[in-house]
Amino acid sequence: MAKDTPLETAPDQLPSPEPYTAPSSHPASPAHPPLSRSSDRSRGWLLFDAIVDRASQTTTSPWVRDDGRLVYRPDFATLELLLGVPLRLGAPTTSGVPALALDVWLVYELHRAGFASDVVWPRPSEPRILPGPIAELVKSLPKRESEELRRRLETSKSLRSAAPSEARILGKNYEKQVDVLMSHWSTGPELMISTKRMDSSFGKNAPNRIEEAYGDAKNLRLRHPLAAIGFFFGIRSTVFSQAPMTAEWIVDLMQKLSREDDAYGATCLLPMEYSEYEGGADHDDAGDQPVEAVLEHLPAVTVREDLVPENVRTSVFLGRMIQQVLSATPVTHHVTVRERIKSASRKEKS
Structure with a gap:
């Protein structure tokens, strides 16, 4: 896979700002009901949707x-809110909610970049996984x-x-189960x-995660x-x-994972800084409160990209991923994304 494309290696070739329009398929949610005492994942989705709804009304182009x-400037304010949700719910890693926060944010960023919401999964509304042609039919x-x-x-097993x-x-x-997919x-x-x-x-966990990632990349790429x-x-x-040598080892491998043509096109290491949530019984009380009330008291999370090299930061990661999609498709595909690039070029010349 070619990696020396202009947008991948030169940030000054990335498109410039344009007004952002929220995906039209995302349901408007001016008010949300109280969270039910359902699963952590269901409650997580309600909060994630509310955060993205709110961000989509005010966000600007990346x-x-x-x-x-x-350069591509990610919306870290929205990411930090999303990362606070699993802490507020007390959702364990096994619930999938902590990792889901990352999935939701990456989809949100791809929408900001101009990709259609119906072809990027998980979708911003139920059903979360739905082929584009079926979504158009609906x-x-x-x-x-x-x-x-x-x-x-949403309900039929058939x-x-x-x-x-x-x-x-x-x-x-x-x-392979893929967390964020455009297809x-x-x-x-x-x-x-x-x-x-x-x-x-x-x-203990880092070697397993890296080995899994390497095998998955080879399997999908081939x-x-x-x-x-x-x-x-x-x-x-x-x-x-706490483990500086382990951190250095992870950073080194994350950089190397994107250097092979038959592996990843881009990798990102996102350090997250937070304290253990001290809400105590509030974990359960969240189920009785309106979504807006829960969102007003999310634990603070800070993205610490200053701890990692530039080539594994989110700006570079998203820029490379987007350019690889555009480089592998005709100009008649992803027209909105391409038009933003053309518009940026015209503004520079003027």
């Missing part, structure tokens, strides 16, 4: 000028029929293959991002050589103080 260069039907089909897609609970992609040798029946997978999160036991494949690793910042 492309900005910095010291004469055009939207094209009269309201009553559309609501009935949506209900059946339609599980059309709207599965997770995205699974066949690699060279085995199927369409006409193109196949165009972008695949595997997200991992590690908050403790760094010396069947999908043109797809943009990335690895996004969220790690608690305490690793840099």
